Amino acid sequence: MYEITFSTITTWVDAFLNQYMPSWLATTIECLVIGVGLLVVYALLALFYIYFERKVCAAFQCRLGPNRVGPMGLLQSFADMFKMLIKEIITLKHIDRFLFALAPYLVITASMLTFACLPWGNGLQIIDFNIGIFFLIAVSSIGVLGILLAGWSSNNKFTLIGALRSGAQMVSYELSIGLSVLTMVAFAGTMSFTELVAKQEDLWFIFQGHIPALIAFLIYIVAGTAETNRGPFDLPEAESELTAGYHTEYSGLHFGFFYLAEYLNLFVVSGVATLLFFGGWMPLHIPGWEAFNDVMNYIPSFVWFIGKAIAISFIIIWFKWTFPRLRIDQLLKLEWKYLLPINLVNLVLMVLIIVFNLHF
Amino acid sequence: MANIQEKIAKLFPEATFEEGENLMVCIPDSKWHALAKTLKEDAELHFDFLVTIVGMDWTDKLGCIYYLQSTVDNKMISVKVTTEDRENPMIHSVHDVWAIATTFEREVYDFFGIIFVNNPDMRRMFLSIDWKGYPLRKDYDDNPELNPVPKENERQEDTTVSYVETEDGKIEKKVLNVFEPNDFVVNIGPQHPATHGVLRFRTAVDGETIKKIDFYSGYIHRGIEKICEGLTYPQTLHFMDRMDYFSSHHYHHAMCMVYEKALGIEISRRAQVIRVLMDELARIASHCLFMGTFCMDLGATTMLFYTLRVREQILDIMEKTCGARMTFNYGCIGGVMQDLHEDFVKDVKELLAVLPKNIKEYNELFIGNVIAKGRLENVGTLTREDAISYAVTGPSGRASGWACDVRKTNPYSIYGELDFEEVVYTEGDSMARTKLRLAEMEQSARIIEQLIDNIPEGEYCVKVPKVVKLPEGRWFQMVEGCRGAFGVYVESTGGTSPLRLKLVPPCLPLANVVDHLTRGNKIADLITIGGSLDYIVPDIDR
Numbered sequence: 001m002y003e004i005t006f007s008t009i010t011t012w013v014d015a016f017l018n019q020y021m022p023s024w025l026a027t028t029i030e031c032l033v034i035g036v037g038l039l040v041v042y043a044l045l046a047l048f049y050i051y052f053e054r055k056v057c058a059a060f061q062c063r064l065g066p067n068r069v070g071p072m073g074l075l076q077s078f079a080d081m082f083k084m085l086i087k088e089i090i091t092l093k094h095i096d097r098f099l100f101a102l103a104p105y106l107v108i109t110a111s112m113l114t115f116a117c118l119p120w121g122n123g124l125q126i127i128d129f130n131i132g133i134f135f136l137i138a139v140s141s142i143g144v145l146g147i148l149l150a151g152w153s154s155n156n157k158f159t160l161i162g163a164l165r166s167g168a169q170m171v172s173y174e175l176s177i178g179l180s181v182l183t184m185v186a187f188a189g190t191m192s193f194t195e196l197v198a199k200q201e202d203l204w205f206i207f208q209g210h211i212p213a214l215i216a217f218l219i220y221i222v223a224g225t226a227e228t229n230r231g232p233f234d235l236p237e238a239e240s241e242l243t244a245g246y247h248t249e250y251s252g253l254h255f256g257f258f259y260l261a262e263y264l265n266l267f268v269v270s271g272v273a274t275l276l277f278f279g280g281w282m283p284l285h286i287p288g289w290e291a292f293n294d295v296m297n298y299i300p301s302f303v304w305f306i307g308k309a310i311a312i313s314f315i316i317i318w319f320k321w322t323f324p325r326l327r328i329d330q331l332l333k334l335e336w337k338y339l340l341p342i343n344l345v346n347l348v349l350m351v352l353i354i355v356f357n358l359h360f
Numbered sequence: 361m362a363n364i365q366e367k368i369a370k371l372f373p374e375a376t377f378e379e380g381e382n383l384m385v386c387i388p389d390s391k392w393h394a395l396a397k398t399l400k401e402d403a404e405l406h407f408d409f410l411v412t413i414v415g416m417d418w419t420d421k422l423g424c425i426y427y428l429q430s431t432v433d434n435k436m437i438s439v440k441v442t443t444e445d446r447e448n449p450m451i452h453s454v455h456d457v458w459a460i461a462t463t464f465e466r467e468v469y470d471f472f473g474i475i476f477v478n479n480p481d482m483r484r485m486f487l488s489i490d491w492k493g494y495p496l497r498k499d500y501d502d503n504p505e506l507n508p509v510p511k512e513n514e515r516q517e518d519t520t521v522s523y524v525e526t527e528d529g530k531i532e533k534k535v536l537n538v539f540e541p542n543d544f545v546v547n548i549g550p551q552h553p554a555t556h557g558v559l560r561f562r563t564a565v566d567g568e569t570i571k572k573i574d575f576y577s578g579y580i581h582r583g584i585e586k587i588c589e590g591l592t593y594p595q596t597l598h599f600m601d602r603m604d605y606f607s608s609h610h611y612h613h614a615m616c617m618v619y620e621k622a623l624g625i626e627i628s629r630r631a632q633v634i635r636v637l638m639d640e641l642a643r644i645a646s647h648c649l650f651m652g653t654f655c656m657d658l659g660a661t662t663m664l665f666y667t668l669r670v671r672e673q674i675l676d677i678m679e680k681t682c683g684a685r686m687t688f689n690y691g692c693i694g695g696v697m698q699d700l701h702e703d704f705v706k707d708v709k710e711l712l713a714v715l716p717k718n719i720k721e722y723n724e725l726f727i728g729n730v731i732a733k734g735r736l737e738n739v740g741t742l743t744r745e746d747a748i749s750y751a752v753t754g755p756s757g758r759a760s761g762w763a764c765d766v767r768k769t770n771p772y773s774i775y776g777e778l779d780f781e782e783v784v785y786t787e788g789d790s791m792a793r794t795k796l797r798l799a800e801m802e803q804s805a806r807i808i809e810q811l812i813d814n815i816p817e818g819e820y821c822v823k824v825p826k827v828v829k830l831p832e833g834r835w836f837q838m839v840e841g842c843r844g845a846f847g848v849y850v851e852s853t854g855g856t857s858p859l860r861l862k863l864v865p866p867c868l869p870l871a872n873v874v875d876h877l878t879r880g881n882k883i884a885d886l887i888t889i890g891g892s893l894d895y896i897v898p899d900i901d902r
């Protein structure tokens with residue numbers, strides 16, 4: 001079934017629009033539709049993630065979680081969203097107003113740009129260019145700027161400490177993310193999302209690349225958790241130490257932006273992991289099992305992608321509700337003394353495997 | 361005791377002695393510092409644990425009673441130092457002999473206005489800096505116009521004063537800075553998730569590293585000691601629920617014992633067993649809550665729910681018998697308020713059945729975790745000497761190798777005949793303090809197991825006079841609360857209300873030692889250390 005691609009639909013829409021209007025207008029309308037669609041999916045997904053995390057954490061803690069608003073509490077996130085939308089945005093004295101207001105937008109922009117890169121299904125992606133994964137890593141780094149600005153411009157000692165922690169943490173762990181992605185890019189030989197997925201048609205990379213791919217995945221998931229500031233690496237917003245860290249002084253929609261971005265980054269990190277290690281939207285194919293592969297193909301490609309991403313998010317949520325938090329020096333030690341050297345060795349190992357053709 | 365008296369009399373001919381529950385040495389202020397040094401450092405005396413300093417106002421003179429205990433043979437002695445000067449009362453400080461004296465003396469200064477010469481920090485402690493008068497003095501004017509409720513922000517001074525004695529015997533007033541001029545000071549508290557109440561640590565940090573902590577309390581000080589001076593003895597009991605609200609059974613126990621001792625009342629065996637059972641159940645509940653909130657402070661939120669599950673079961677048991685889940689108000693002079701509920705034995709047995717499984721689970725889930733080990737091991741190590749000098753009792757003191765369990769050192773009630781171990785670890789770090797509480801839960805369960813099948817028949821409360829009048833005299837009683845040794849000092853002139861009621865909370869020394877333990881550590885370690893010491897703020901601010 002995955003042979004049916006979404007590009008047929010998009011091509012048809014494009015042709016339809018061009019038939020009735022000049023091409024500049026058609027392009028503008030397409031961009032608008034995509035933009036609005038993206039925003040809607042972004043918001044809905046964030047709401048789902050908030051609900052999902054609350055339910056999962058409730059299950060770990062022998063509780064029920066949200067269960068009053070709507071069936072099984074499904075509308076709880078919507079209610080929370082409306083509450084947040086109608087809350088006052090408090091302006092503080094003695095702050096740098098421009099930077100204070102800019103910070104949440106930087107964070108949400110970074111998160112949205114990375115979100116826009118993800119290939120959702122066969123042909124269901126907004127841009128496809130040959131340095132896709134490189135672009136994604138580049139734009140995701142804008143987020144740390146927003147966090148640093150938020151902490152600095154709030155003129156509050158707690159937020160400043162939170163921001164400094166966050167800066168140190170994200171800059172360090174970006175290295176690990178970059179190197180583990182590089183390992184997989186070296187293995188795939190491409191940075192384009194489409195080609196990355198296409199190369200996993202027979203077998204996902206985590207199986208093809210066996211040991212080094214597995215190591216790269218483990219490092220990626222640890223660094224990804226740190227990159228999204230989630231437990232056990234949630235030091236920038238460690239509530240028992242710094243109340244809410246860098247976003248302590250934010251309220252209303254501005255706080256909502258940080259909140260949304262945090263959950264969406266979780267999805268983005270899981271999505272990239274899916275893409276690099278678990279075949280993106282590609283169904284599970286096992287060479288030689290034709291009947292099995294055919295059955296798998298009947299499941300639509302976007303279900304595969306979202307399903308896999310949520311499964312990986314579940315693992316990250318599991319971390320958060322099980323482990324205690326690390327201390328800042330332990331966090332940096334983990335990165336610079338363990339993850340980084342292992343990563344470098346792993347890269348060499350991967351190259352050797354490619355050179356000697358030892359992969360599946 | 362006799363040879364201690366002889367020895368002190370030989371060394372200090374000025375000393376006089378008063379008989380009582382334990383030996384009381386009266387010494388003029390000029391010789392007090394020398395006596396203190398001797399009492400602590402002499403190998404035979406070895407009174408190295410300063411239990412408390414009781415400030416006193418006998419109308420004709422002001423003074424302090426120092427309660428000292430030896431950690432070798434657990435004998436107790438008290439020292440009385442008085443001054444007749446009401447305008448400028450001065451007593452020499454002993455902060456260089458016992459580290460905890462710095463804070464205890466500050467408290468006495470706050471309430472009695474007695475200046476301790478050479479103490480480096482003579483600020484108000486619980487009251488605001490511009491408070492007029494000294495509330496526990498008998499001539500205190502409590503007119504609200506003198507000390508109106510402030511309408512402005514809290515006033516704060518960054519300096520402290522010290523009265524230093526120069527070599528030629530003159531006393532000079534010195535103004536000292538609390539922090540260095542360029543320190544980056546962060547307020548941890550008064551409203552902060554990790555202070556477990558309204559307590560404030562003014563923390564000077566260098567990056568993430570802590571340079572100094574100024575411990576600042578009094579936000580919820582209710583003046584229980586002052587209020588009690590106007591109440592009858594049975595009325596004073598009710599405040600015991602409102603200090604360390606997890607040890608309320610223990611605190612009631614202590615207060616009841618001190619009154620029963622003064623009145624000469626012998627309570628029934630049944631009442632004693634009930635009291636011990638309740639104490640130990642409360643201890644398990646308190647340690648459960650410690651585990652939960654401590655793990656939550658460290659970011660492991662899920663643990664809270666696993667420990668609250670057990671605590672909930674204990675609270676249900678308490679609710680059936682005491683009618684409350686928090687302020688039990690169960691002990692009374694002569695026994696306990698009500699008989700046990702008919703389901704008590706069954707419920708406790710159900711609890712005992714699930715407890716070992718749960719403790720095992722806590723150990724597996726948290727103690728064995730790599731991150732938890734990294735956060736707790738070798739963090740905030742308190743040596744045995746420091747534990748004694750800073751008077752850190754309870755589980756925190758025992759984790760440093762100091763066997764300070766009052767149930768063993770000075771057995772009260774029926775603890776002497778029970779079979780249980782005093783758990784003592786020697787590491788002294790946060791991990792030891794955490795593990796020790798889990799081990800203590802097992803020991804408490806052991807005590808309950810011994811008693812639950814043989815609760816004797818009899819009356820749960822013996823007859824006491826309708827109007828309770830304590831004879832003239834002074835009494836002191838300590839019990840082992842959940843967080844350390846809790847003491848009650850009562851002095852009576854023969855009336856229906858006390859002349860002075862001093863409560864000795866274990867949490868004040870615990871919060872006081874945070875500065876000593878955190879210097880040079882990270883901000884995150886402040887949370888670990890504070891959490892592992894497990895102080896309760898209403899216990900500090902009585």
